[in-house]
Amino acid sequence: MAQQALVIGYGSIGKRHDAVLSELGLRTAIYSRRAIDHPCSYQSLDLALQDFAPDYVVVANRTSEHRGTLQELKSLGYTGRILVEKPLFSELGDIPDGMGDAIRVGYNLRFHPILLRLRELLQGQTICTFQAYVGQYLPTWRPGTDYRDSYSARAGEGGGALLDLSHDIDYTTWLLGGWSRVTAMGGKTSALEIDSDDAFSLLLDTPRCPVVHVHVNYLNRTARREIVVNTTTHTYVADLVGNRILIDGAADDHPIERNETYAAMHRDAMGPDTGLCCTAPQGLALMRLLDAARQASIEHVWITP
Incomplete structure (x- = not known):
């Protein structure tokens, strides 16, 4: 190391x-x-x-x-x-x-114990639908700072929900083997004093699942990050805020320390390749998906890689 x-x-x-x-x-x-x-x-x-x-x-x-x-x-x-x-x-x-x-x-969420458990549970299963949702209220995101002064508020500095909350788009394509086509809706929908997008919804077709929905926003006044997956045999609800996964309604808790995912990511990034950490090619592939989502939201079309 x-x-x-x-x-x-x-x-x-x-x-x-x-x-x-x-x-x-x-x-x-x-x-x-x-x-x-x-x-x-x-x-x-x-x-x-x-x-x-x-x-x-x-x-x-x-x-x-x-x-x-x-x-x-x-x-x-x-x-x-x-x-x-x-x-x-x-x-x-x-x-x-x-x-x-x-x-x-x-993309440190790849090291979240809930996501790792979900990844394990989905191995060998036929996935019918996959939904990921993340929302967090931008004005209270970084206590002690004015959200209007943050890069998140400025599209020209790389702000916006689509980029800022791309964790959830990354783990979706990571779990589902990439993406085959995408369409999207999004932009500035609220009264937040920002010039970046505050909400985006992506609808995807992926190699492992034909019906995928990912929604990201700066608007949820109660932070929420959740995944709902239906397979031919089970329903999984993964709560990444409450650190719990429900398997057909039965709770499976995974307590986590605040910086645990960051520490695991750094150890991985500094060590031998394990296949967990997001690589540069994967990061570029995600950028192409985000670019396609923006284009789709403007042109109201489906876009393929």
Whole structure:
């Protein structure tokens, strides 16, 4: 496992990555263009790479800056492991040449014990319908901050429910073997003071299931993240907030610590490939799906990969 980690960006998610990596025993440093309160920080990426010499880098700045940050890391000669906070980019594009094998994308919900249990339960089953729902009220999402000042409020910085809550689109395609076609509806539906989309619904056909619905929004005043799956033999209801899965109504609880999924993801991203962590090609494939969903919502058509 890596010994020294550089976290790029020190917003709420950068602070969480820093805390988790420290708990895992790594020495951490922060690169941020603004002055911050941290024992080891740099305002120059070049200096951070030379002086701190990390063997693991977490890209946790604004989504719109991810591609430029990867290009800068390449130009400065960094060749170690990289975790890019989800989503990979704010718009569809290419990964810098030669960096793909080193990159993982921060879809930590793949390591949630409820999702891992659901994945296990669905093995070998015929899936009839699959529905994923996530909603969280943006003004109360990040306590102590004004939601109107967050990147989530600004489409140009990579904000919007479709990108911000793409966890649920990622695990859907991960569990169901990709996607065969998609149509969608979404956009700005509420009075929130944002210029990004606040709700999106995707209807998909996938290799493992012909009827798939994924809904994401910034509007739910009670945070909710739930999956309902009907197979030919069972009904599963997976509650990722309450950490419970119902199997034909019978509860199966899986208590989880707050940072458990992040710690598991980092260990995986720094170690041998297990097939769990989202790879760069998978991250790009998801970007193509999100792009197709936007197009479908405008043109009112079905789109294939």
